[in-house]
Amino acid sequence: MKKTKHHASLSLESLISKAALSPLSSIGPVVHKVMAILRNPASSATELKEMIEVDPPLCSQVLRRANSAYYGIRRDISSIQEAIVFIGFNAVTELALSLKVGKIFEQEHKVGGYSRKALWKHSLAVALCCKYIYRREFRERGDDIYSTALLHDLGIIAEEQFMPNAFADLIERCVSENASLPKIEEELFGYTHAGVGQRLASHWRLPAEMTAAIMHHEKPPSILPPGAKQSRPALTVCIANYACIRAGFSCCEPPLPPVIEEGKYEEALAQLQIPKRALELIITEVQGELKQLQENGELYL
């Protein structure tokens, strides 16, 4: 076997410490606040307005998006209050969260077949897919699931930003061996991006189901009892991640193979009681929505 020299990677602890001291950690408090607002049924529009208004760049971005063709509002929206009234409380919350998380994907970075913008598109596709699964299949709003799915590949961003050379080696090996990301990560670093994401989410004190879903997004959580309510977010993110990669929303070109096989994916679908065709229809809708965002020039910041 050909031996290749690899760049040294950071230990998991060092990577988390570096990420915690970087601008990446600025999204932690925002996600925390958004989750608190979404989780509290008594939360007021004023709370949301105040949260957005203390961050002027976020405020102007939310207004720009609220006025875009995507929402199709015929009048000018000039304040966060108006945005809440015209496009809805939940839509504004979701928008604020997407814009804040999207900020870390703003600068394009390409290495091997990997692209940061493609990772953002993948994260957004998984988030939309999870939201639709919750709304259409479970008849639940799925407020937390959107945030969870948006952040599920946070570990990749941390690896790519804080150990760029080791990350380039990782992508090169994944592409040349047509291997999944976690498999080579385990070999090279001794941990996976899912583990990094989970540690970061725990560091930000995000809810336990959220950190569990980030941890298990590549592989269904077998440790949890089947059908248990707490395994639902993790299973949903996992199947959405798989379905989105299969639909072409991958951070790499050519797409890297997913960790789970088709059989496991079908098992997870059965556990969630989602017909395969239903998920295919949801994926078609996600593709349409992302296409519309791209056409309107609103997919990337």
Place this chain on the structure above:
Amino acid sequence: MKGKRKELNEDQRKIEELEIICRHLENDLFLTRTENRENALKYLELLTELNMKNAELEFLRQVLSNKVSAEKQENAGGTEC
């Protein structure tokens, strides 16, 4: 016979698909209605806040207006003397 069976299977598949779409739309409609009700309440909340702010500003305007009148009168009195 084979062709008919194929047609039947195709129809069956379409029916199943339409049933899924119908269920999805029903669930979405239910949630959208709930959200719209909640948004209406949030709208009222914002309206109350704006009305309160208007009342505060109106009060401030009144106070300032009174002050201006009083100053004017004082100045007019001073000139007469």
